[in-house]
Amino acid sequence: MKNAYCLFVILTTLVNTNLAHAKSLLHLTYNEKNGSVTTQNKIDNTPFTVQHTNNPPERVPGVSGNAFRTDGYSTWITGAFNSPNLNAITLETWVALESYPSTEELNLKESSLLHQSSDNEGFNLAINTYGQWWLDININQQNFRVNAPENFPLYHWSHVAFTVNNGLVRLFLNGEIIAEKMTVNGNIQLAQNTKLVIGRALTPQISFNVFEVNAINAAYDETKINDKAKSTYELLGEYNKGKNTPWQVSLAVPTSRFEDDHLRPRYHAMPPANWTNEPHGLVAYQGKYHMFYQRTPNGPYKWMMHWGNMASEDFVNWTHLKDAFYPRVNTDKTLGLGSKGIWSGDVVIDKKGKAHAFYTSVNFDGVYDPGIAWASSSDPLLEEWTQHGGIIDKNTPNTGNITDFRDPYIWQEGKTWHMIIGSAEGNNGGVEYYTSTDINSGKWQRAENSFSSVAFSTMDIGSAIWEMPVFEYLGMHKGEKKYALIVSPIGGEMKKNQAPYVRSVYWTGTWKSNGKGRPGQFTPDYTTPKHLDIIHGHISPSVVRNSNNELVAIGIVDERSNAQFQNDLGWAHTFSLPRILRLLEDGQTIGQVPAPQLNSLRKNTQAYSESNLKVNGEHKLAESGNQLEMTLTLDANTQASEYGFLIATSPNKEEFTKVYYDGKNIVIDKLKSTLTQGLEESAIYKGDYDEEVFGKPEKFQVFIDHSIISVFINDKAVFANRIYPSRTDSTGLYLYSKGAETHFKNVEIHQLKSAN
Template identity: 45%
Template sequence: MFFEKRTLTLTSLALLVALNGCGGGGGGSNGDDPTPQDPDDEPPADEIPSPDAGALIHLDYNTLVDGVRVSNEAGTNNFPVENAFDAPELVPGVEGQALRTDGYSTWVNADLDPASNKTLTVETWVALESYPSDAEVPHAALTPSSFISQRNELAGFSLDINTFGQWGFTVYLDGEAVMLNAPDVFPLYEWVHVAAVVDTPNESVSLYLNGEPVASETISEDSQISYAGGDLLVGKSHTDKYLGIFLVNALNGAFDETRVYPGARTPELIQDSLDVNVAQADGAAHDSLIVPDSRFAGDLQRPQFHAMPPANWTNEPHGLVNVDGRFHMFYQRTPNGPFKTQMHWGHMYSDDLVQWKDEEDALWPTLELSDTRGYDMKGIWSGDVVYENGTAYAFYTNVNHSGPYNPGVALATSDHENLRDWEKQGPIIDSDRVEDFRDPYLWKEGDTWHMIIGARVSGGGGLDYYTSTDLYNWSRKSRFTVPAYSQMDIGSAIWEMPVFEPLGDGKHILVVNPIGGEVGKYDDDKPTRGVYWTGTWENGSFTPDYLTPKNLDVIAGHLSPTVARNGENQLVGIGIVDERRSSQAQLDAGWTHTFSFPREWRLLEDGETLGQSPADDLQTLRDPDSHLSIAPGAVTGEFDPGIEGRQKEIRVEVNPEVTGSQYGLMLATSPDQEEVTRLSYDAERQEVVLNKFKSSLSDQVEDKKVYREAYDEVAFGKPHTFHVFVDGSVVDVFINDSAAFSFRIYPTRDDSDNVYLFSDGGETEVVNVEAWTLRQP
């Protein structure tokens, strides 16, 4: 995956809320003394460096010393770069290389010895992929991040930015804070130059963006800078914000040409700094914001071929839409680390549902002053996207701390050819008719648009239902299903991520994802999973064929699919295959969750069961030179067909008339079977069995257990074909190209990559075994 490079022009949104708290905050988390330094330790007041005095610190990031330090080009020392992998990343910058920061673990600690307490200039080039994360708290309680900071409670200076893009400069003069607030939010996906100048002889503090002054304050010529002790930080605030074990308020972007000067640089000198690099920067920053391949090069668990963000945290995919043959998929995202807070909408696109390219984020929380009080400042939750007459309409769940439309369904639109540059239209539907709701899903019939929203109704799972003729004005309908939701629910607290589509032969399918209540992620009886009903749709009412829903997957582990029609009008679904390892393991990895391979959906012959098979385009991932094909014949016990590798497609065909009582495959197996995952069919009990008890040696894996689930032989047929895709830690399984499930495993050994066949309780006639190594086409 990669960003599609394009040239961006600098645009700023009008900021209607002041930068309240952007430079404030509590004591530093690094143990610094919160009081100003002793005046005897400060530079003499009568020594005022000239505006063109040489830099005290100049970081060009072109090389790394010992792989983990940056050189100070203004001196002989070098400074450490903090990084979770002890491998700081250099990417293309405005001049040579730049330092890539990841949003949670990468920053520079530099020594700064001020030369004057009367003048100071700090400047840097920076490109942000996103604003820093924070806890989901009201605006006044935010903990901003910083581009450059040497601060404590009562002294120092910092160039700050908060989670809504509000930014400014704070400096303490004579122990009092002077704060400059930029009028516009900070640009994203662009290389920009920021500078702050303290000039007490000329009675001013000034803030610059791309050489233009954006804020200033008059000060006394007798003022003196109150410096703070401790390191100068680049890419992180002096005040850390943690959610559990996760540091959430560092910066996700790239830094280049960071300088600190003892003198007060003039506007002309700041422009000179800009002019040196601006021709090379040219505004575009996408190449600099690509996550380097080296970050996860040694990660055995990270999938290489499944759709997923380039790094950090993701959740449900949604809004899968086909626009002129190109598929766009949006998804829940925290761009700043492997943690969940203040959700964005990520965006990727594909021409075949297999090869995906990353776009810039479509939506993120913003502030405004209106009667909705900043309706989505707490997060952009899941929803759907439809396309009509050259315009894409994104309907998303907005959440806030108070006020109406909390939660609500909000609308954003884009007329860009690749569905960029979204314009928020505001909330359109409130949740006041139900106890809670989220995740709208839309479809059109004739001139009428329909929307269902996952909801909590009368204490359990249900739906909220609306119609419209213009996508802006919606009328609520009293019900969507003929039976009451309580008759269909399985004891959940709310239904999420609904999908409703025709399957042919006069049948529709309703898919929901019940959560809460009696439903839990690892519950043996009611695990969190997708469920569905088939049925008939007439006059705005859905009548299911049965009240108790069927499971979307035979074994739980995949849920919340988003769907679209491919070029053959085939319905295709892609869901999330969530993590089954600890928060610490996710922090250590630097990413969380992945999406499933695309599945083609169809109605089976019984007219009541969904059939799922791997999308045809997955065959483009096969390396033809790796093809293995054998016909083992009768298998008793274990059989080695000679398949190994962590990125494989395996297809096993057996004679269903000649099988043992239990037969299947052993996946991700070490030679001594210290690590092994057993996938099989229990023919006597008609159950699919997934034994993950020895799937990993890691003590961070949460579900080392045996899963057993009933299998419908009448609908799917006795298992005769196992079609399995292994890609790092994610496995997709299709039985008879009809029943499906996906799950996660985390084998730790390099040699846990063997595949064996086995048959217990008698021999199984294996007709054919085929395998391919997966590779990029």
């Protein structure tokens, strides 16, 4: 005991002696209030500048007081760090990393946690898009690199440091030496007239002349530099002070980031920030619905996609969870990990309650590029997965004339698992078809027969590939079980902003399978598909059965703006409202209504209502808003040539969007939807309306959520679209009739709350 005490005294004396001679050169605490454009070096009061292009400078709860939050693409800190060349140094900082930095998929560039480097001088604590990280440092006019042996931790407050003393360079993580290198004894050559930069790459990568794609998405706290090499004991002590700090509140996007954004939806599901694309893998698991989705967490651009993960009990209020998958380096043992990105797929639950994710992986090495990869999980939050790697490659023998495929969809029938994959088959789209009798084996057999009894070349509508296939039972009709095949044809003749539009289409039909390990076959009711939405704008629904066994679908309603616009906003794309899909009376058409859980968004106030309104021309309603639900019921026996409504209308009618029925088409007039120039769509768009199936429009249920609208007609037909009013007062609502009087029996408007 006496010897232990003596050792403690000796260590304490050595530490105190070392500290007594150490000189602090930098200390950034980031304790300023949220929105502050500067932070200060507490050692000499030198100001450091928060560089911010789009989003406001942000502070979040940190290890000690506040921390600095970078947005991943447009915020970082720079400041003068002038010091004579040093014989020894310690740099330390706390970092909570949400994601690894992005990069262009075909032009990989590294990033930096922080650096003071120029012309082979100074230091750079670097990290790449796979989480590999290292220190580059110049000593005695020579450059040295020290590599960390493991990837940098995600979703965790980490204490990272490096020291240099007498030529020995050490890299620390959480108080432990993880790598070291003996270099040369000499001066640490700092870069002259060069600023210290925190949160931005040493060599920024600008994509499409707009997006900076390799900055850092993280929170920083307690950044320090001094002129002595701290001991392991000291750095472990620093780590122990903050090791239990929760990361969740630090990495949550502050509400202030978008509070003044009059275009960002408030009750539609979407990521907390940055870029998204198709939702997929919508699945019920342990009492919650999980929705996975395409995500770039670092900015409003597409590169190096992840699988985001959100969960809900009601399809309306969502909790954001850790990303399930992100690009990884393939290994000799596990290929198909998505070194170029993780694309869409599906999640299913086996009878033992284990979740299985099947996703499209794209890779640099040509194997499983693209391919279908598999992972499994029993984690209650579906955050932790075991990745088994690729199981089906596009170039697998016996794939016929398949030139591309992606987006698997899986279901079980009896003991047989079925998988269809959107594919490019020769000059048209189609689906590949596989089966398995053991989902845990990773072994899938390509079916000897085509999934459809009708040739895909006959069913296709001029596309190059079908994406995001869905195959589901719809209901009974005249004693037959009816199914729907839903796909999203793209490429070829399909265009985003002109006909024929990229949009989801479907066929109803019958399905025959013996359920004993043999493939089945779908027989469509018709060759030319039907449009899932009357007007383009919504695409790629993901589906799940709710507690009533109803089929719930959520898709993507993508942007109709431009790259610079999205970069300025700091986000891109939103998901659709949840819809209930059902088979209509004709047995060949899908009907859609809003999920009833959306009623929970109605504010606890009396709904605005008017009744018995006879309109010829335009009638302004007394209620207005851009976050509401409006239901119009009317007498469809009108002689009017057009009837409908106007939304997002400015007081002087400079801006408005008009939606109406012209006797044949549902029309959205976006000629004056916005005063902003250069957006993708500013015209009149029409969609054929099947009055025989849907009935003449007599009910419009309209959801407005800032820049997105959804219009349900007669509880059967629907479309969703994007609008971008430039004015914050473009909130007026009008009824509309042309050519004759239309009797609007009732108007009911509910102002809606923002979802959680």
